[in-house]
Every structure is written in C-alpha cells, then in structure tokens.
Amino acid sequence: AAPLLEVEGLKTHFPIRDGLFGQISGQVRAVDGVSFRIRRGTSFGLVGESGSGKSTLGRTVLGLYEPTAGTVRFNGRDIRAGGRKGLAALRPKMQLVFQDPYGSLNPRVRVGDAIGEALLAHGLVRKAELRDAVLEVMRICGLAPYQFARYPHEFSGGQRQRIGIARALALKPELIVADEPVSALDVSIQAQIINLFSDLKEQQGVTFLFISHDLAVVEHLCDEIAVMYLGLIVETAGRDALFDRPRHPYTQALLSAIPVADPDARRDRIVLQGELPSPAAPPAGCRFHTRCPLAIDRCRAEVPVLRTLADGHQAACHLA
Ligand code: SF4
Ligand code: MG
Numbered sequence: 030a031a032p033l034l035e036v037e038g039l040k041t042h043f044p045i046r047d048g049l050f051g052q053i054s055g056q057v058r059a060v061d062g063v064s065f066r067i068r069r070g071t072s073f074g075l076v077g078e079s080g081s082g083k084s085t086l087g088r089t090v091l092g093l094y095e096p097t098a099g100t101v102r103f104n105g106r107d108i109r110a111g112g113r114k115g116l117a118a119l120r121p122k123m124q125l126v127f128q129d130p131y132g133s134l135n136p137r138v139r140v141g142d143a144i145g146e147a148l149l150a151h152g153l154v155r156k157a158e159l160r161d162a163v164l165e166v167m168r169i170c171g172l173a174p175y176q177f178a179r180y181p182h183e184f185s186g187g188q189r190q191r192i193g194i195a196r197a198l199a200l201k202p203e204l205i206v207a208d209e210p211v212s213a214l215d216v217s218i219q220a221q222i223i224n225l226f227s228d229l230k231e232q233q234g235v236t237f238l239f240i241s242h243d244l245a246v247v248e249h250l251c252d253e254i255a256v257m258y259l260g261l262i263v264e265t266a267g268r269d270a271l272f273d274r275p276r277h278p279y280t281q282a283l284l285s286a287i288p289v290a291d292p293d294a295r296r297d298r299i300v301l302q303g304e305l306p307s308p309a310a311p312p313a314g315c316r317f318h319t320r321c322p323l324a325i326d327r328c329r330a331e332v333p334v335l336r337t338l339a340d341g342h343q344a345a346c347h348l349a
Contacts, residue, residue: 031105032066033203033236034090039063039099041082041089045309057309059085061260062099067253069203072230072237074247074268076283077257080305083240086257087206090238091123092116103204121151121200128209130193134181141167141177144196151200163199169233170195171225187218194225198233205229206238211246223250245287248272256280259316260308262335266342276344278321315347323348 041060044053059082067073075083088094090101092108101108108119127133134143145163148154154162164174170191181189190210197205207226211219227250229235241247247254248268255265256279264277275281282299301320306312312319318328327347335345 031069033069033104034067034238035100035102035105036066036086036090037064037100037102039086039089039101040097041085041094042097055309057307058260058311059308060089060096061308061311063257063260063262064099065255065262065265067204067236067238069236070230070234071252072226072239072250074251074254075238075240075257076244076247076254077242078305079242080308081257082260082308083242083257084208087125087208087238087240091125091206092119093125121147121153122202123204123206124197124200124202126190126193126197126205126207126210128212130189130196131181131186134189134192136181139178139180140172140184140192143181143192144199147196148199153200166195166199169229170198171221185218186214187221190214190222191225194222194229198229198235202235204236204238206240208240209242210239212241212243219246226250244272244283256283259306259311261316261345262343263317263346264342264344265335267340270340270342274342276338276342276349277346278323278348279317280344282322315345 039060040062042056042058045055045057046052047054063086075086077083085094089096103119103123108116141163144166145159148159148162164177167177172191172195184192211222214222223246226237230237239247239251251268253265253267254271255262256277258279264275264280271280272284275284282301285297285299299322303320306319314330315321315328315333318324321328333345333347335343337343338349
C-alpha cells in the first residue's frame with residue numbers, strides 16, 4: 030500500500046536573535062534533514078531525549094511550522110501545495126494529541142460540548158446529530174454517557190487524556206500525531222491509554238506518529254521506530270529488530286536504561302556522559318561523538334550517513 034505520510038529531507042530551523050528585535054546571530058537546527066514514511070494504518074514511533082527535535086518534527090508534519098527545506102506529503106500530495114486554504118482543509122485529517130490536554134480544555138465548557146465544538150466548526154455533522162456523534166466518540170474512547178455534562182476538573186489525568194483523544198478522533202482523522210501523550214500519567218494509567226491508541230489503530234484504522242522520550246512506551250504500540258538525536262534520525266527499524274538488535278550506540282544506551290524483569294536478559298548498562306549539546310551548534314562529524322562510548326577519531330571528522338543494513342533496518346554510525 031502507498032504510504033499515508035512521506036517526509037523527505039525535512040529541515041526546520043529557527044533563527045536566534047540578539048534580544049527581541051536584534052540581529053539574527055544563528056540558527057537552532059531543531060530538525061536538520063529527516064526522511065521517513067508511515068504506512069497507512071500503522072504506528073510510527075519517534076524517540077529521543079527532550080531537545081532532540083521530535084516535537085518540532087511532529088508540528089512541521091502537521092503544517093504548524095513552515096519547513097526550512099524538504100517536503101511533507103500526505104496521501105501522495107505536498108501539504109503546502111494548496112497554500113493556506115489547502116492546509117486548512119487538511120486540518121481535520123491530521124490531528125495533534127498532546128501531553129497535557131487539560132491546558133487546552135476550557136474549564137467552563139462541559140466535556141461533551143468541548144468534543145462537539147470542533148465537529149460543528151468543521152461542519153462534519155448537522156446539529157441534530159451532534160449529541161449522538163459525541164456520545165459515540167466518547168464511547169470509543171472509554172468515556173461514559175453521564176460524563177458528557179461534566180467539567181474538565183472533575184476528571185482524572187487519564188480521563189482527561191481520553192477527552193483529548195476523543196476531541197481529536199471526533200474529526201475522523203487519518204493521522205494522529207501524539208506528542209508525549211502518556212508522559213504526565215502514572216505507569217498503570219499509561220498502559221490503559223496505550224491500549225486505547227492500539228484499539229484506535231486496529232479498529233478505526235487510524236495511523237499514528239507517536240512521539241516519546243521513552244522507548245518502553247513505544248514498544249507495545251509502534252510497528253516501526255525511529256530514534257532521533259540532535260535533529261537527525263540515527264536509527265530506524267521495525268519494532269522487533271530495533272529492540273532485539275539495536276545497531277546505533279545511542280539506541281543501545283536508551284535501551285539499556287529500560288529496567289527488565291528477567292535478570293538473564295539484562296543488558297550491560299550504558300550510561301550516557303554529559304548533556305545533549307545545543308542544536309544551535311551541533312558537534313562536527315557524528316553529532317553523538319561527544320557522548321559516545323565507542324567514538325574513534327573518524328567520528329569527530331566524518332558525518333556518518335544513514336545506511337541500510339538489512340530488512341530496512343537503517344543506522345547512521347561508522348561502526349554499525
Ligand atoms: Fe559513536 Fe562514532 Fe558511531 Fe557516532 S559514528 S555513534 S561517535 S561510533
Ligand atoms: Mg517535546
């Protein structure tokens with residue numbers, strides 16, 4: 030099947046100014062040349078530390094940021110080809126779910142109305158059918174009918190995330206970009222929300238770009254995973270290949286930080302040294318060389334390209 034989303038050579042840079050109105054003195058290279066595709070009905074995980082550019086990438090994919098270079102194709106069409114009007118028409122089809130849905134819910138609007146608002150605004154249902162449409166999407170998201178008339182503060186964190194998801198789902202999106210959607214929740218609640226995403230994928234055919242700093246969170250949901258470091262994808266593979274045979278030292282370090290129940294399966298812990306360098310001044314050569322336990326002289330001088338190893342598994346490392 031043709032991919033739903035194709036991202037090609039995408040760069041999103043932000044100017045740095047000296048003071049609010051000063052001269053441009055540099056560029057934050059938040060996303061610095063990224064390509065990937067997501068097949069329809071699958072879930073693609075984007076993982077990396079905070080500051081790696083994941084959220085900027087997610088928002089550029091949705092057309093919320095204008096890319097510095099590269100293209101985003103949705104259903105085979107450049108999302109910017111139709112100008113602002115074209116982007117607005119795409120809006121319901123590509124929805125964002127974020128970490129803290131509470132921040133976007135009006136405390137004085139009942140939850141059912143908050144979900145219904147967007148439906149009416151986009152002209153997706155007639156007023157007479159609105160209540161049923163909202164109740165149906167609430168049901169799919171695990172919310173009970175009596176909760177229609179409740180206010181946001183009456184809900185727990187996990188339920189608020191269900192509301193956030195219901196609002197997005199009400200528009201019948203083909204793609205949902207979920208940016209750290211479970212990071213603010215307790216681990217037990219995280220599993221329930223991840224199961225909901227999994228149901229939406231299986232039963233509603235929704236395609237996901239799922240962003241998380243936590244590899245453990247994407248393991249159960251995502252069919253393919255890309256690991257990002259300082260604006261670049263450093264490794265990408267199917268879920269099993271990535272977890273069983275990680276090829277990039279950064280992925281290996283992230284994986285070694287996940288606690289495992291079986292002591293025989295325990296990996297040697299790789300502790301990353303130092304902080305993430307600034308995306309305004311990424312290190313020369315391999316951007317990971319300042320923290321890589323395996324770095325050799327070549328890594329400081331030569332940029333490793335993302336090479337295909339086997340079965341579509343790709344890694345950008347001189348030693349992979
Ligand atoms: Fe480490 Fe060198 Fe590989 Fe970069 S290219 S990940 S510094 S070994
Ligand atoms: Mg982020």
